[in-house]
Amino acid sequence: xxxxFQRLHHHEVVSVNSETLESFEVATTFKVIxxxxxxxxxxxLESPESSLFDTGxxxxxxxxxxxxxxxxxxxLTLEFCPDKDESPLEDxxxxxx
Numbered sequence: 161x162x163x164x165f166q167r168l169h170h171h172e173v174v175s176v177n178s179e180t181l182e183s184f185e186v187a188t189t190f191k192v193i194x195x196x197x198x199x200x201x202x203x204x205l206e207s208p209e210s211s212l213f214d215t216g217x218x219x220x221x222x223x224x225x226x227x228x229x230x231x232x233x234x235x236l237t238l239e240f241c242p243d244k245d246e247s248p249l250e251d252x253x254x255x256x257x
Contacts, residue, residue: 165239168192174238192238199236212236 168174170193178188184198196213211217216233223230 165241168238168240170196174240195238196236 170191172192173189174192174195175189181195181198184195184202186194186198200213205212212234213236216235218231219234220229220231221234222228
């Protein structure tokens, strides 16, 4: 099965049900960057441009079926997966309203 999640850019807009993000201080419609900043505040990160959300932080990862740890970076992003029942034509029409 193909992974259909797409990374959202910081200034794209998301709208969620009001109960979905009760513990975050964000409106029901927000830019991606606003949610990432709310997460930073919730976990106690002070810099609004924390490398955890931008360039990544140094780490080591042990992946399933790997023989050893691998050094690299990890970062947090927000991704979107469209519902299967929507057609590409609907996406086009919504963008023209």
